Amino acid sequence: MTKAGGGRHPSEQHGVVFPRGSDGRRSTTAVGRAVVADALRAVDPTGSRAAEQETNWRSGYLVHFRRLVESGLHRGDDAVAIARAGADALLSRMVVRAAGEDVALSRWSGGPLPGTAELGGSAEPETELALPYRGKRLRGDDLRRQLDTWVQAGVVEPTVPDAVGRVLDHPEWLRLDGRVVAVLGAAAEMGPLGPLLAWGARVAAVDLPRHAIWSRVLDTARGAAGRVLVPGLATTPDPATSGVDLLSDAPRIAAWLADVAGDDQIVIGDYVYADGATNVRVSVAVDVLTSRLIADRPDTALAFLATPTDVFAVPAETVRASVEAYEARPRSAKLLGRPLRTLSGGRLLRRAYVPGSDPGINDSLVPQQGPNYALAKRLQRWRATAARRDGRLVSMNVAPPTRTRSVVKNRALAAAYAGAHRFGVEVFEPATSNVLMAALLVHDLNTGGGPAHPQPWQDEAYAAVHGGLWRTAYAPRSLLGLAALLGAPAARR
Secondary structure (H helix, E strand, O other), X not given: OOOOOOOOOOOOOOEEEOOEOOOOOEOHHHHHHHHHHHHHHOOOHHHHHHHHXXXXXXXXXXXXXXXXHHOXXXXXXXXXXXXXXXXXXXXXXXXXXXXOEEEEHHHOOOOOOOEXXXXXXXXXXXXXXXXXXXXXXXXXXXXXXXXXXXHHHOOOOOHHHHHHHHHHHOHHHHXXXXXXXXXXXXXXXXXXXXXXXXXXXXXXXXOOOOHHHHHHHHHHHHOOOOEEEEEEOOOOOOOOOEOOOHHHHHHHHHHHHHHHHOOOEEEEEEOOOOOOHHHHHHHHHHHHHHHHHHHHOOOOEEXXXXXXXXEEEEOHHHHHHHHHHHHOOOHHHHHHHHHHHHHOOOOOOOEOOOOOOOOEEEEOOOHHHHHHHHHHHHHHHHHHHHHHHOOOOEEEEEOOOEOXXXXXXXXXXXXXXXXXXXHOOOOEOHHXXXXXXXXXXXXXXXXXXXXXXXOHHHHHHOOOOOOOOOOOOEOHHHHHHHHHXXXXXXXXX
């Protein structure tokens, strides 16, 4: 994923913060461990106790986040119970730092509404879906063929061509008439701001009050066809006066969105990201904003991008494809794999699934991203699961591994991405990812969230663009080090 506007958040001690413990410290470990334990308690008491007793959360969190998925597979109600309990546990612990004191999120009040600037681009709206890919813009049959190629290569799930194909068949959907899409993290590389404005949509852009951010956002808007609503001090868009801080202003922004949307349906698009613990803080702020808007506007729709570096249940057909890839690997790979697994204690080049698993568990968590990243992204999945069960319109799609700034600045991840193709994993460029995922958002908003499924994990697996992480022969974490080793020379260039 990518930063919502780039750069570290301006302050670590304002707005939404972690609570102080008995020692006076704001411990992210204590909160993360307790939230996972609470999420599992009713469904998996043994797993709950294991999380509570974990002594090394920084590295030990991986098994517990996997268990959050595994424990929800027995019945659909179990997954929903975990989602509700986990989200409630996190929101009940986090607090707001204001006027020198900590208060509960339920007491968080907003100030006066910010001013609104509106900018309409001068371009004609694009009336056909066109996907930038390797120097070309793929349309129509060319795009359909590329989608089929990705399916054959195991880069996307077979339902992706179905969903994108419907958008190709209905180009009138691209304008999203009758809706205002609130793009939270407007400058995010993975966000849909550019495609939506190119297609003529109406967008409320929310990001930090930073000149560099708004210069990019407003330049994008001026060259597009849609209209962008901007919170700030001026009535005309200006990089110097635009922007708000969700950490401090979530209730105020919720009220602002309800006001500027008028009679249109609001779609809350959560594309925020920050480093470390602030990622959890800003995700909680967005969740508060979401709850306030839903209370005021019950028809509010929700949109998220799930990171591919997480744990997902996957269909039996996906398991079979991975098992077949493992069995068909070349003789050289078999000869190399055996000693590597022995020398590494079984950590390297492990098969991805137990043959015959239905569903299988794809564990693509990356230790370098840490437990705070995992918790922030899991909160979004929990909210999507609960909202779907409540009958709300939700778009939650698994996005591909992408060369965003936040990824490539980490040398180990940049090297792993550079070497990933050797294991059947395709890493996308941001321009391809954000248009493809925006097309899936358009599909979901125009089809009631896509097909209905009996189990929440099946909703997540539908139209997943995982880049090959679900269908590669090896468990993703078991090939991370080798991919980084093989990709290091290219990453340094």
